[in-house]
Amino acid sequence: LAKTTQPISMDSYEGQEVNITCSHNNIATNDYITWYQQFPSQGPRFIIQGYKTKVTNEVASLFIPADRKSSTLSLPRVSLSDTAVYYCLVGPVSGGYNKLIFGAGTRLAVHP
């Protein structure tokens, strides 16, 4: 199983771009990278997924370098409502949900 390492916490201000980097040095060839967001007392919510290079959706962008040993979730122009815990997951396609480790996540606090 690919182990992931993320910063425990980050602080930002409204309107700024936030980049959260996840390290996954032992990522396997068939592993994908997925990010989830969790608000207090709610279940996690899927944000974005990628395999290599760059993926963008209406919420965020995901940058994955060529060696795939890390990935960066980019949140453009954050607002107070982006305050949440962000989880980076790495796992194989069709590997089973038991193969996905949520870890401690990154607690993002957005200030006015």
Added chain:
Amino acid sequence: KAGVTQTPRYLIKTRGQQVTLSCSPISGHRSVSWYQQTPGQGLQFLFEYFSETQRNKGNFPGRFSGRQFSNSRSEMNVSTLELGDSALYLCASSLEASGIQETQYFGPGTRLLVL
């Protein structure tokens, strides 16, 4: 389309009792997974059910069990409750496959307090 629903939302039990939690997946979703979330251990996978069969299992004792019905609704049961079972229990549903490529949709959770 309605999201994943879990009942009850809050529950208080005493040590030694047993508890049953219920989860209704998104319509059309056939996979249901259960997770336990605590401040100390984080989000941990309990088990996954698909077509009424347990497809994957995490590292939890046998006191934790589950089942899935023909309409994909699922229940999980914890017997002989311990103080350490106090947690937020989350249910997640997905279409069919099991793995990172299949997005999971989580419910709001059931917060269980064991006294």
